[in-house]
Amino acid sequence: xxxxxxxxxxxxxxxxxxxxxxxxxxxxxxxxxxxxxxxxxxxxxxxxxxxxxxxxxxxxxxxxxxxxxxxxxxxxxxxxxxxxxxxxxxxxxxxxxxxxxxxxxxxxxxxxxxxxxxxxxxxxxxxxxxxxxxxxxxxxxxxxxxxxxxxxxxxxxxxxxxxxxxxxxxxxxxxxxxxxxxxxxxxxxxxxxxxxxxxxxxxxxxxxxxxxxxxxxxxxxxxxxxxxxxxxxxxxxxxxxxxxxxxxxxxxxxxxxxxxxxxxxxxxxxxxxxxxxxxxxxx
DNA sequence: ATAGGCACCTGGTGGC
DNA sequence: TGCCACCAGGTGCCTA
Numbered sequence: 613x614x615x616x617x618x619x620x621x622x623x624x625x626x627x628x629x630x631x632x633x634x635x636x637x638x639x640x641x642x643x644x645x646x647x648x649x650x651x652x653x654x655x656x657x658x659x660x661x662x663x664x665x666x667x668x669x670x671x672x673x674x675x676x677x678x679x680x681x682x683x684x685x686x687x688x689x690x691x692x693x694x695x696x697x698x699x700x701x702x703x704x705x706x707x708x709x710x711x712x713x714x715x716x717x718x719x720x721x722x723x724x725x726x727x728x729x730x731x732x733x734x735x736x737x738x739x740x741x742x743x744x745x746x747x748x749x750x751x752x753x754x755x756x757x758x759x760x761x762x763x764x765x766x767x768x769x770x771x772x773x774x775x776x777x778x779x780x781x782x783x784x785x786x787x788x789x790x791x792x793x794x795x796x797x798x799x800x801x802x803x804x805x806x807x808x809x810x811x812x813x814x815x816x817x818x819x820x821x822x823x824x825x826x827x828x829x830x831x832x833x834x835x836x837x838x839x840x841x842x843x844x845x846x847x848x849x850x851x852x853x854x855x856x857x858x859x860x861x862x863x864x865x866x867x868x869x870x871x872x873x874x875x876x877x878x879x880x881x882x883x884x885x886x887x888x889x890x891x892x893x894x895x
Numbered sequence: 896a897t898a899g900g901c902a903c904c905t906g907g908t909g910g911c
Numbered sequence: 912t913g914c915c916a917c918c919a920g921g922t923g924c925c926t927a
Contacts, residue, residue, distance in 0.1 A: 614920060646903070646922090670921080688920050689905075712905085731904045733921060749923095776898060785922080792920060883899070886918085 614686040616670060616757070616790030617833035622692050623667045629694045629723035630674065634661045637718035645714060645729060646687065650738045656680060657717070657738075669753050669789035673744065681741045683749065687733030696724045754788045757826050762788055764820040771811040771819055778814060779807035779882050782826075791826070794861045797888045799829045801860045804870075806894045807887040808880070832857065860888040868893060 614622070638657040640649060650656070660676040667673065672692075674682040686692070695706045706724050709716075715727040715736065727734070739747045754770075755761035770787050771778070781787055782796045791799070800807050802825045805818060836857065859869045860877050868875040868890040875892025 618920075685921085687904095687922085690920095729904095730906065731919090731921095733903070774897085780898085783921090794920065884901080885921095 614670060614688075614690065615792035615795050616667075617795070617830055619670045619672060619686065619790075620667055620834050621837050622686070623665055623672050626672070626692060626694065626725060627665050629719055629721065629725060630662045630717070631665050632662065633723070634659060634720040635717050636720050639716040639718075641709075641714050641716070645732045646685075646735045647737075649736060653736070653738060657682065668744075668750060669756070669785060670792075671750065675741050679741050680738045681744050683735070683737045683739055683744075683747065684727070685735040685749075687729060687731060687735065689731040690727065690729040690734035693726050693728070694723055695726065696722050752786050754784075754786050757788050757790055757830055762823065762826075764823045767823055768816050768819050771814070774811035776811055777807060777882055778805060778809050778811045779887050781811040782822075783883075783885075788826070790830070793885055794858070795826075795829050795833065797861045798859060799826045801889060801894060802829060804894050806891070807882060807889050809895075860890065863888060 635657050636659065638654045640654050643649060656678065657676070660678050660680075662674050663677055664675040665672065666675065670685060672684040672686075674684070676682060684692075710728065712728045712730045712732075713726050714729060714732075717725040719725065727736075735749075737747070737749070744750065755766065767788070771781055774781050776784075778800065779796055782791050782799070783793065785791075797807065799822065803818065803822050805814060805822070863877040864879040866877050868877060870890065870893045873890065873893045875890040877888055878891050880887050880889075
């Protein structure tokens with residue numbers, strides 16, 4: 613589910629409940645997600661004020677007044693939802709604990725933030741705020757696609773000597789952060805580039821064209837409140853709308869959206885994952 | 896260094 | 912209903 617736009621949507625949804633609020637209780641309902649939780653995680657979170665909520669790639673980073681930062685990754689199926697009354701003005705009830713509710717943060721404003729993740733590919737860790745960028749999970753990640761360090765010259769230089777399909781290259785988080793299977797397919801469609809084309813053999817002008825397109829695809833999705841598939845929900849439980857805007861993802865055998873194009877969308881497997889594209893107009 | 900494949904885990908869907 | 916195969920948003924790790 614969660615690529616950069618979904619993670620950013622979740623971050624924004626959590627902000628009113630978590631930012632500048634104190635975690636008065638942390639329920640840790642199992643010992644691990646993808647990896648074991650850090651030592652004494654509940655104690656290290658309890659009574660800590662969240663001083664800021666950031667996002668880096670697909671990670672949410674909650675800065676704490678202890679000088680530590682809580683790192684959260686949603687994996688494939690992770691969700692974070694808010695219940696209760698963040699303003700703390702009214703009596704309210706919280707929903708019962710559900711299956712796969714692995715971590716629950718009780719905030720001093722009355723909000724409850726629940727991390728639910730059936731497949732448990734997600735992760736949490738605690739790291740020093742000042743050295744967060746050197747954390748093993750963050751150290752090798754490339755530039756933010758919506759930031760200034762991701763630009764045309766950079767992408768051309770990165771892809772120039774790559775012998776891997778452009779699809780795989782754009783999924784490589786070391787080249788650019790935050791893209792996943794859906795938005796790579798969508799960006800390549802808008803750029804009219806076949807996912808099978810070797811990155812290094814695509815002309816510089818076409819590579820350059822990918823930069824504003826990637827920015828646009830991600831911005832559109834964030835503006836729509838995230839997408840992704842079937843069950844993506846924003847922190848307030850509302851469904852994201854971008855899923856209604858997919859041109860290729862999940863549209864196997866459906867007509868190509870390019871005006872005048874008579875093609876239908878194909879699904880192929882690359883590196884074990886589905887790629888959707890129009891073989892007629894993506895070259 | 897780079898590229899490709901597997902593993903981790905659960906649930907939903909569709910066919911028989 | 913039951914069983915089974917296949918598919919799913921990610922990414923660390925291992926092997927050539």
